[in-house]
Every structure is written in C-alpha cells, then in structure tokens.
Amino acid sequence: MEQGRARVAEPGAKLGVPPSSRLRSPPVLLSGSPQVRLPLAALLAAACTAGLVLSPAHAADVPVDHDRALREQLQELTDAPGGPPGVIAVLKRGPRTEVFRAGVAGTGTDRPIEATDHMRIASTAKAYSGAVSLQLVDRGKLRLNDTIGRVLPRLPRAWHRVTLRQLLNHTSGLPDYSADPEFLDLVSANPRRHFDSRRLLDFVAGEPLMFRPGARYSYSNSDNIAVALMAEAVTGRRYEDLLAQLVYRPLHVRSTSLPQGYRMPLPYMHGYDVTPPDPPEDVSEVLSASGVWASGGIISTPKDMTAFIRGYAGGKLITDRTRRQQRNWVNGASEPAGPGENKAGLAIFRYTTRCGVVYGHTGNFPGYTQLVAATPDGKRSLTFSLTTQVNKTNKPALLKRLRAVEENFVCALLRNR
Structure with missing residues (x-):
C-alpha cells in the first residue's frame, strides 16, 4: 500500500518498538473488531433480589451480605484463567457512590485501582461521538437523515446514501477500516x-x-469515524474541540481526553495481555490512539465515565425529541456484548437484565474491557472496568462469566435500599 493514499505519518525514532524479548504469539483484537485478529507478537514488535449469579452456569440464593458477594465475584474474575490483574466497579445511586475492586492497578505492586486512575475506554468512546452528533441535531447543524453524500461528498460515491442515523446504529453497511x-x-x-x-x-x-444501508445491523469502527467527520464538516471545528465544548464541560469531566499518541497520563491502571501460562504483559502503551480516534481512542477515568453515562443515558445532553429517536431500537449487541439482552439505539445500547433495564455501551481494546450503564433517568449508574481484553473471540468463556457478573452488579444497582 502506498503511504500517500493512507496519509500515514511516520513517528520519530523515540517511538521505538518494545524489545522483542517480550513478544508473544497469542492474538489480540482491536477495539470493537471481533473478527480482527492481530498476533500480539506483531503488535508489540513493529427481579433484582431473586438471586446473584455466582457463575454463568448457575444461580444461588441471595447472600446476606450483598456487597461481600459482589466483591468476591470481582476477585473470582481476577483469579480466573486469563482474567484481569485488576478490576473496578463504581456504583452510584443519586449522590451515593460505592466502589468495588479486586486485584491491583499494576502487577508487581500492591496499589489498588482508584476511581481517578486513567484508562483506555475503548469503544465506549462511540457514545461520545453520539453525544456530539445528537447535540448538533438538536442545534439544527445536522439531521438524522443527512447522508454522507451531502455532508462528506469526498467519500466514495458508493457510500453516499448512508445516513447519520444508520452510522449511529451500525446499520450503514460501511466496510470496517480496522479489518483492512x-x-x-x-x-x-x-x-x-x-x-x-x-x-x-x-x-x-x-x-x-457490505449491504444496503438500513438492511441489517453490523458493528463497524468505520461508522463513528464518519460520524466525527460529519460533525467537523458542519461546524468547521475539530472533533476534539467539539468533545470539550459539548461533552466535557457540560458534564464537568476534567480527566478525559482524545490523544493522538500512545502515552497514558498518570496515574493510570495498567492494561495487560493475559495469556496463561505466561505472566501478564503490560500493553498499556503499545498502540497509538491515532489509529482508532473517534471509534475508541478516548482516555478517561471511572469517575469521569460515571459522570458521562449519567448525563448521556439520562438525557441531560439532548432534547426529549431527539432522545426518542435515539431509542428506536434495532437487533444488535454492543462489542463485547453487555449484560442481558442487547438492543442497539443511536450510539447507545439497551441492556435488559433479569432485574430491569439500563442504557449504556461496552468496549474492548488491548489491555482493557469496559461497560458503562445507567438507568433511563440517569440517577443510577455502573462503570465496570477490567485491565485485560475480553471478548467473544479471544476469551469466550471468560466473557460469559463477565456478563453474568455485570448483570449481578446491574441488579445491585437497581435494588431498593
């Protein structure tokens, strides 16, 4: 491939590749791309009280100490084969915040993960592009039926019929650039x-x-790149600036950014490739965020993510009219799948669990797996973060277990106290 066509800028020598002595062969997947497999060696080289499910296989009676049961389940995740070195879950009910955690923020230390630690939020970043574009709809800058052809005419003519609505609910048919x-x-x-x-x-x-626009659901990282480009085209402003104006400031998040490089701001929870029998390998700063951008490049903290999902799912950023459009659900799961039954809306997913419904998004990226969810009124929220990548392709059994634990946390979130 000619670099001129892809507009790739070579980094300086100081962005050297980690030493080959640390290379491994197991595959790692890029954010939100269940069919895209990259060898890590290549990457590094170049009824809420009805019961708590203690494992995917069975349910148990409600323990007397709900909080202890939840903490034990997090510990079980860190102890599972291929499990994360650390996990943190933040439950917020109105003004009350509870933090559950297991493991450590970095191997070789005893430092627990804090709600103010930075992390890669992976494909939950797609919800942020939804927050930007839907506010532009409210302001009359964009319409949900605006097409690529009208807003981004430089993109291929074959894509011109695709609408903003179809990009936001992953029914566009755009080929996924991250699988190229x-x-x-x-x-x-x-x-x-x-x-x-x-x-x-x-x-x-x-x-x-890949198919006629609107004909079916297919999760694609290309969709949210196009959404961000549309937002830039109609405002004449950089997407990063739109995030600051339309998302960060209204929701008072101060530790969230969309970088171009590979460095993580301090302090951060380290992300790992966990491939037994090898020890966990730190992949926190392996990949440049420039290659995922609006589809998964944001760095944030559990505290900031909590503020975001409460505002976003609760409708604080958009009008009721636009929110009704956002909640026209289609069959489709987030990547990785979230707890319970999944349905896709406009840059948000509905998770219907045995205890009730929450709205949110998931994501996975080398070193990290994320879930953010909140009740429809935004008054209760869950932020759930792992320090390894878990999805249906690389760790299907662990994902099944993770989704069961996530559902238990949703039940704890919705339980009356």
Whole structure:
C-alpha cells in the first residue's frame, strides 16, 4: 500500500518498538473488531433480589451480605484463567457512590485501582461521538437523515446514501477500516505508528458497502469515524474541540481526553495481555490512539465515565425529541456484548437484565474491557472496568462469566435500599 493514499505519518525514532524479548504469539483484537485478529507478537514488535449469579452456569440464593458477594465475584474474575490483574466497579445511586475492586492497578505492586486512575475506554468512546452528533441535531447543524453524500461528498460515491442515523446504529453497511489487511500490516509493523485519523476511511475507500444501508445491523469502527467527520464538516471545528465544548464541560469531566499518541497520563491502571501460562504483559502503551480516534481512542477515568453515562443515558445532553429517536431500537449487541439482552439505539445500547433495564455501551481494546450503564433517568449508574481484553473471540468463556457478573452488579444497582 502506498503511504500517500493512507496519509500515514511516520513517528520519530523515540517511538521505538518494545524489545522483542517480550513478544508473544497469542492474538489480540482491536477495539470493537471481533473478527480482527492481530498476533500480539506483531503488535508489540513493529427481579433484582431473586438471586446473584455466582457463575454463568448457575444461580444461588441471595447472600446476606450483598456487597461481600459482589466483591468476591470481582476477585473470582481476577483469579480466573486469563482474567484481569485488576478490576473496578463504581456504583452510584443519586449522590451515593460505592466502589468495588479486586486485584491491583499494576502487577508487581500492591496499589489498588482508584476511581481517578486513567484508562483506555475503548469503544465506549462511540457514545461520545453520539453525544456530539445528537447535540448538533438538536442545534439544527445536522439531521438524522443527512447522508454522507451531502455532508462528506469526498467519500466514495458508493457510500453516499448512508445516513447519520444508520452510522449511529451500525446499520450503514460501511466496510470496517480496522479489518483492512493493509491497515493491519501497518499496525503490525509499528504499533505506535501515527495515522492521520481523518483519513482512516481511505483504507476501505475502494470497497463497496457490505449491504444496503438500513438492511441489517453490523458493528463497524468505520461508522463513528464518519460520524466525527460529519460533525467537523458542519461546524468547521475539530472533533476534539467539539468533545470539550459539548461533552466535557457540560458534564464537568476534567480527566478525559482524545490523544493522538500512545502515552497514558498518570496515574493510570495498567492494561495487560493475559495469556496463561505466561505472566501478564503490560500493553498499556503499545498502540497509538491515532489509529482508532473517534471509534475508541478516548482516555478517561471511572469517575469521569460515571459522570458521562449519567448525563448521556439520562438525557441531560439532548432534547426529549431527539432522545426518542435515539431509542428506536434495532437487533444488535454492543462489542463485547453487555449484560442481558442487547438492543442497539443511536450510539447507545439497551441492556435488559433479569432485574430491569439500563442504557449504556461496552468496549474492548488491548489491555482493557469496559461497560458503562445507567438507568433511563440517569440517577443510577455502573462503570465496570477490567485491565485485560475480553471478548467473544479471544476469551469466550471468560466473557460469559463477565456478563453474568455485570448483570449481578446491574441488579445491585437497581435494588431498593
């Protein structure tokens, strides 16, 4: 592939690749791409009280001490084969906040994860592009039926019929740039390569749509790149600036950013590749965020994520009219799947559990797995973060177990106290 077409900028020598002595062969998946498998060696080289489910296989009677049972389940996740070195869950009911955690923020230390530790939020970043674009709908800058052809005419003519609505609920049919072999080759050759984030769709510009727009659901990282480009086109402002104006400031989040490089701000929870029998390997700063951008590049903290999902799911950022459009659900699961039955809305998912409904988003990225969810009024929320990547392709059994634990936390969130 010619670098001119992809607009790839080479990093300086100081962005060197980690030593080859640390390379491994097990696969790692990029954020939200269940079918995209990259060898880690390549990446590094170049009824709420009805019962708490203690494992995916069975349910148990309600323990006397609900909080202790939840903490034990987090510990079980860290002890499971391929489980994370650390996990934190933040439950917030009105003004009351409870923090549950197990494991450590970094191997070789005894420091617990704090709610103010930074982390890669992976595909939960897609909810942020939804927060931006839906506010622009409210302000008359965009319409949900606006097409790529009208707003982004430079993109391939074959994609011109795709609407903003279809991008936001993953029914667009856009080919996923993060699955493109040329993109993967470049990432494998140098994981810290700096990409021109606004030209990521160039990797699939020669490909037709995968299906007729609106015909079916198919999760694609390309969708939210296009959403961010639309937001920039109609405002004349950088997406990063729109995030600050429309999301960070109204919700008073102060430790959230969308970087271009691979560095993590301090303090942070370290993310790991956990592939037994090898010891966990730190992959926190392996990949440049420029290659995922609006589809998964945001860095935040559990505290900030809690503030975000309460405002976003609770409708604080958008009008009731737009919110009704956001909640036109289609069949489709987030990636990885969240607790209970999943349905897709406009940059948000509905999770119907045995204890009730919450709205939110999930995400996974090398070193991290995320769930953020809140009640429809935004008054109760859950932020659930693991320091390893878990999805249906790399760790299906652990994902099944994780979803059961997440559902138990949702039940705890919804339980009357």
